[in-house]
Amino acid sequence: LKEPLIFELGREGETGVDLEGPGAFDDRLGGLAREAEADLPGLAEPEVVRHFTRLSRLNYGIDMGLFPLGSCTMKHNPRLNEKMARLPGFADIHPMQPVSTVQGALALMDDLAHWLKTLTGMPSVALSPKAGAHGELCGMMAIRAALEARGDARSVVLCPESAHGTNPATAAFCGYKVKPIPAKANGRVDVGALTAALDDTVAAVMLTNPNTCGLFESDIREIADAIHAAGAFFYCDGANFNAIVGKVRPGDLGVDAMHINLHKTFSTPHGGGGPGSGPVVFSDALKDFVPLPYVSQGADGFALKEWPQGDDDASFGRLVAFQGQMGMFVRALTYMLSHGADGLRQAAEDAVLNANYIMAELDGHMTPSFEGPCMHEALFDDRFLKGTGVSTLDFAKAMIDEGYHPMTMYFPLVVHGAMLVEPTETESKAGLDQFIGALKGLADAAKAGETDRFSGAPYHAPMGRLDETRAARQPVLRYRRPD
Amino acid sequence: LKEPLIFELGREGETGVDLEGPGAFDDRLGGLAREAEADLPGLAEPEVVRHFTRLSRLNYGIDMGLFPLGSCTMKHNPRLNEKMARLPGFADIHPMQPVSTVQGALALMDDLAHWLKTLTGMPSVALSPKAGAHGELCGMMAIRAALEARGDARSVVLCPESAHGTNPATAAFCGYKVKPIPAKANGRVDVGALTAALDDTVAAVMLTNPNTCGLFESDIREIADAIHAAGAFFYCDGANFNAIVGKVRPGDLGVDAMHINLHKTFSTPHGGGGPGSGPVVFSDALKDFVPLPYVSQGADGFALKEWPQGDDDASFGRLVAFQGQMGMFVRALTYMLSHGADGLRQAAEDAVLNANYIMAELDGHMTPSFEGPCMHEALFDDRFLKGTGVSTLDFAKAMIDEGYHPMTMYFPLVVHGAMLVEPTETESKAGLDQFIGALKGLADAAKAGETDRFSGAPYHAPMGRLDETRAARQPVLRYRRPD
Amino acid sequence: MRYLPLKDADRSAMLTSIGVSHIDDLFRDVPDGLLNPAIDLPDHQSELAVERHLGALARRNHAAGDGPFFLGAGAYRHHVPATVDHLIQRGEFLTAYTPYQPEIAQGTLQYLFEFQTQVAALTGMDVANASLYDGSTACGEAILMARRVTRRKRAVLSGNLHGHYRAVAETMTRFTDDELVLLDPDAENPAAMLAAAKDAIDDRTSCVVVQTPDVFGHLHDLTALSEAAHEKGALVIVVVTEAVSFGALTSPGAMGADIVVGEGQSIGNGLNYGGPYLGLFATRDKYLRQMPGRLCGETVDSHGKRGYVLTLSTREQHIRREKATSNICTNSGLCALAFTVHMALLGGAGLKRLARLNHAKACRMADTLAGVPGVTVLNTAFFNEVTVRLDRPAAEVADRLAAQGILAGVPASRLFPAAGLDTLLILAATETVPDEDIAALGAALKEALQ
Amino acid sequence: MRYLPLKDADRSAMLTSIGVSHIDDLFRDVPDGLLNPAIDLPDHQSELAVERHLGALARRNHAAGDGPFFLGAGAYRHHVPATVDHLIQRGEFLTAYTPYQPEIAQGTLQYLFEFQTQVAALTGMDVANASLYDGSTACGEAILMARRVTRRKRAVLSGNLHGHYRAVAETMTRFTDDELVLLDPDAENPAAMLAAAKDAIDDRTSCVVVQTPDVFGHLHDLTALSEAAHEKGALVIVVVTEAVSFGALTSPGAMGADIVVGEGQSIGNGLNYGGPYLGLFATRDKYLRQMPGRLCGETVDSHGKRGYVLTLSTREQHIRREKATSNICTNSGLCALAFTVHMALLGGAGLKRLARLNHAKACRMADTLAGVPGVTVLNTAFFNEVTVRLDRPAAEVADRLAAQGILAGVPASRLFPAAGLDTLLILAATETVPDEDIAALGAALKEALQ
Incomplete structure (x- = not known):
């Protein structure tokens, strides 16, 4: 199964698109016409269909099986959502149409905002961030804008070591210095240490809750109170909102800003790495410091506030060219309406139940890092592989041969050889039992010394292990025609 | 890769469909309510998506590679056709709507009829037949109706031995006795023998042209004249119209009736065995003997003639409940408009060119059954395998390991161990060269005595060879729950 | 032509391999004078142009989703996931x-x-x-x-x-x-x-x-x-x-x-x-x-x-x-x-609920129809479809309602033209029919039959 | 819920395996009193109901394909195969x-x-x-x-x-x-x-x-x-x-x-x-x-x-x-x-032809616009988009044409609210614009600027 590159398949001058002729006209390119057409051979349509169909078959997706990638929430992607996003009334409207001609789009954004605010118990939401990390940026900018508005920019952001890399990167982007917060042996933030670190240089604390060890921060109210007492803001990374939607409202926990990955909790497809969408909800303290544009109620229906007006405008500006990921808004709202309040709560419960079931069933075969219960993901470390010669990487690759996508490896960084398993709520018990059986089998095989099964894995994949070092040392980042 | 049956995966009482509640109402089923729901377990939507996605991956389709199934015309299926067929104005209209509300549908049928009549050079067309064999039935019924109308039913239909099985089966369906027509050594009908067999008991001659050996019947005008001189009709099986569309008009050849497989020549998808669509064109002599319903021009636009009116109505009746395969009409017309007259002719030329190229390149490695040129398919027999211990079946199965769907095997019946290769016009030269290379390699391997490569083939398929005898001797035609 | 991968250069090379000089040499078995007839049909068109043409035809039809819809008689509108x-x-x-x-x-x-x-x-x-x-x-x-x-x-x-x-x-x-x-x-x-x-x-x-x-x-x-x-x-x-x-x-x-x-x-x-x-x-x-x-x-x-x-x-x-x-x-x-x-999505349980919902809709429709003067519902036991007798030809009434955007049913005369069933109209109601459409049907019929 | 495969019987069995008696035992780390808040949002709905809701919202938008369309300014309507x-x-x-x-x-x-x-x-x-x-x-x-x-x-x-x-x-x-x-x-x-x-x-x-x-x-x-x-x-x-x-x-x-x-x-x-x-x-x-x-x-x-x-x-x-x-x-x-x-379908050759067709459309549009009294085309060299100066605020004109079903362009004031560009309108023409739509634009502008 070797698929050439399109550049190796195509022919110069060929095209798989028919176009009407341009008719007679006088060229007005002002002498800037491209001299040679781009060196990109074309293919006829049947060749293109085959090439990409074949390529697709080298991929693993949720549609093929369990995709237990912790922290990523790979759940079922309903096709209804895709269908709705393709309605011409959503897919074929221009971001700069007169607002009178897009009242349905604005109503949908307003609907989505209402759902997000109600589910989080927070008074305001910014829809435009294009992804989770972009939402973090939005949230931290709002925090910095609020601090500057009170003349108190501060310089430090506290993050736990278990945080997603985006958290410190975002804080740095906003000009903050990042300081670590220690964790307790039970996998949660050490409140005493945190309190001690909180002073008047701290702008914000960034926490993920449920955290990246798959645990709910049990001291979260105390943490929030301490943050607020220090005059700082509480930024919550909402990547794991899937575990608690409908069960707990972040607003009740004292959160000031939280992004929501629509592609995780609300099942817009991951698409091989995007596009995502990361709306941010805000507390009362931050609700004026939101980015432009946003939907408002005007005299003749919905309006769109696109530019600051007057000096009292607290917005920190525009994050993206237009209104955000409309296609994802449609999908997410479709998902929300399909589930309803009852279904969303059930989904969170089932996600947590599935993860705890995996943790309970595998205890004794693999080594859970912390005492249960966990939330929607079960964290294991590599203690059970000690002395077997099998690494977390080997173990993960061997899962491919069992027909599964591997779990998240080596993240979070706070346990050794981490394996973070997130089944999500869209797996059946029979499917989980089969998965558990496969993992038990692998763990037993590792302990029984069947190292060949691991060291060369995967055996039953489109490719063997790839040489990542070579890729980085001698970067080949594009095709070049052989001389 | 073993996929359970849905009945093994599902759970009783489960459903993957949400429905509104029925509300309060008084049941009016008259005591005929089903007592127990059908014993069909349900699945949640994610499970259904996975099951059928996985099943699909056990299939080979045109989208994956060359599908050289002679006589089947497996060409590219454009996705535009699928998109057009799904426009609500076509997909969501009811066959019994008032004709005033379906003028676009009737206009489309009229358009399609115009294209088919123009391309074949024949004055009339019946659109309603549901597939090729159904079209044959339609054509033969028109012939019988025309003969009966002149008080001359006759009793015999002549068919070559190389004919598709549907030809004799159809003739029998219409109450005719089938007699064979011999072929000449060059793979064409023996005109002398045919003329000798033509007498006043012969109702029709059924010929395929280009014939199933992939050859154009060079004496076709003489044959047509002889048929007509004997007072019989000339039915042409149009399965191979793909080779000559735009190049020759069957009407010019003296054909009285011919079905056109829209799924072959006009690329409506085969869909794993249907649905098809088999419109039939008629000569002047038969044009009144058409089935109902048909589109006509009325005072207020298009009308639909659904029932015979008066004694002079020559129609032989209704073939199907409604108007035929509307979904396929949309796809076929989309294909025709996309190609245009110039593109259709080019397609026929490329189909013939591709087949002749394969035949020329493989001559010497495999054994073409007849002297060239061929039309759109190249016929080989198993002389080149003589003494190798490799059968046509083995050879075909070994192609699977090369990444190809096998060609048609053991058909037509007139040559020994037939292999009928039809590449179609939607293959590139590079793709053909690769295919030719693979076949050469296999032929050389067979001659070199590498029998293992064939006897156990396929090795690289989702399954090994299946036991067809067992399936027929102990038929298991449905799942039954284990006790 | 977007569907044809051969280029002219390919074609020439292949003809050479075959040993002929022109494509029509491969069609030499076609009787004299019949090859390459003039075909009076338009040439190939862009995908955009074809979409426009088909889209225009589609818009000339009244789709079932465009308004209240009650046709059945052997073809039913259901919601497909x-x-x-x-x-x-x-x-x-x-x-x-x-x-x-x-x-x-x-x-x-x-x-x-x-x-x-x-x-x-x-x-x-x-x-x-x-x-x-x-x-x-x-x-x-x-x-x-x-x-x-x-x-x-x-x-x-x-x-x-x-x-x-x-x-x-x-x-x-x-x-x-x-x-x-x-x-x-x-x-x-x-x-x-x-x-x-x-x-x-x-x-x-x-x-x-x-x-x-x-x-x-x-x-x-x-x-x-x-x-x-x-x-x-x-x-x-x-x-x-x-x-x-x-x-x-x-x-x-x-x-x-x-x-x-x-x-x-x-x-x-x-x-x-x-x-x-x-x-x-x-x-x-x-x-x-x-x-x-x-x-x-x-x-x-x-x-x-x-x-x-x-x-x-x-x-x-x-x-x-x-x-x-x-x-x-x-x-x-x-x-x-x-x-x-x-059916795999529905399962036996889902099909039962779907069928029950259909029956409920039809019961509601039958009750509404029974309340319209000039309409007699003929069915006592039914599933999702009933026949009514009107006080005038059903095809006329159906055409009148169609002009108002309501597809009201199939006149029995269209299925049995010679059986004297001209006043009968066959109406189906599936899960796709909202209750307000049933009310609209009743109101329109009432007006039409006045 | 059609997306959730667990049944209540599964849930009970799994809770037992885990060793807890109730799902909320797994949420015990949530602070007291904050678990299971009342959520004032509707319950789950059928696929049909959701489609109806979204469909109704979509119909409240004027889609680009609904009429003549000339918007660009950073987002372009092209035909996608x-x-x-x-x-x-x-x-x-x-x-x-x-x-x-x-x-x-x-x-x-x-x-x-x-x-x-x-x-x-x-x-x-x-x-x-x-x-x-x-x-x-x-x-x-x-x-x-x-x-x-x-x-x-x-x-x-x-x-x-x-x-x-x-x-x-x-x-x-x-x-x-x-x-x-x-x-x-x-x-x-x-x-x-x-x-x-x-x-x-x-x-x-x-x-x-x-x-x-x-x-x-x-x-x-x-x-x-x-x-x-x-x-x-x-x-x-x-x-x-x-x-x-x-x-x-x-x-x-x-x-x-x-x-x-x-x-x-x-x-x-x-x-x-x-x-x-x-x-x-x-x-x-x-x-x-x-x-x-x-x-x-x-x-x-x-x-x-x-x-x-x-x-x-x-x-x-x-x-x-x-x-x-x-x-x-x-x-x-x-x-x-x-x-x-x-891009694989187009190839370099197809992209070149597509670009040329876009340029041809824009030239035709520019010529039409130049012929409308009160309109000045500002561009001499352009690709598929031009800016015109009108004799009155562009946003007003764009709104008026939108009310007639013509989406005429992006007022420059929407991109540069404080730059005094109120009379400028930015218009694009791609391959999706038929020549008759350009004519319709010209006619409507002429009327609007009278």
């Missing part, structure tokens, strides 16, 4: 051929096996085939099969069989020596119609063909009829044109049917102006070898692994030629897949 | 994650490699990344990258850069100590604007950001500007918001660009009310390691077979955390796939 269409468009399903190479066609074969199982379970029969063209041709094939089984030629067709099904049966037996006994439709007294069918069965009868729900929406208990037929050695063929009704009603098998044929469009498939549709065909084990159409069966592969193949093909034309059970070659594979996927 | 949407919906592409497990993600990785190659070829650059969120954020990232490369903080932004791009750049540098030199837009005299940008470059300048075709549709030869910038040690960032223009115009690379950023929506992707879109980002080899975003590179597997992996991730946040080149994690994978498929 988006998943179904997504899955049937997978290239591996859409662009595959008939599964003659089972090693690389298990996808198609397994779903056909699942389809056969579903159809058998729904109809209450032992076995089902892998689908036929549609319900009407399946009905005709059943009549021919009954002749093969009983070696008798006389088929009794109930009067309340769909008018088009009756016409198709007439066509399919037109050139055989089968005799069809065609009873008159009776919308007002379905019990009498059933009694007449029973009375028409004699020792020469091959089969009695009866539809339930019948074309007017009436339900029938066929147990007594079946007993009577079996007593005379005749087969009972039950026709079902609304597959969703299987979720609500006693199965034909439980009422004694020997062959059940039906239109499967309702499950998984759209209206499509009448096609492609999906012929269901199920029977008892003992009649298996007289069954027409493709069959998929379980077996094992060379490693002993369970797999599926097409089987019992000695019944079929490609093997038996003129001695085959039918001339059928193509089935409705992709429509069967849509049925199988939708 | 049906093949593109079919392929990107394959479950293996749609439901895959970021390709962190390359052995089972070669599909995604190979198309990203193909995408990078296409973008590099079109822009005339050495390397491109695997996409960013959109053109505007790509532009902001480029400014930050120029700072890393040059270790200077002063970026000069041309006045004719899209107003939203300028605003995004302001936001992205708001909390850094970068200095943005924001020149005024000049629709009337683009050469003067370019000269001003050139003049603004000094020894402290990290980069000059210039768009072509610019936001008013003017084309610019950037060769001299590039030379001037390079002389001062500054980088040239070229912004392209209409990717189809690559088919017609001298590439930014050929004019001396160091970084090319763009909006790739035009190829393969729909309007979608502004998102998701596709950020293009390309640069010279020498700046590779300061580039933000994901990169896919070629390598070999354990059998020596060519394959692809994500590479150079030491630039990225998941490895470098606060020292990363950007905080970006997600790219626009599926939009990049749509681009790659559409």
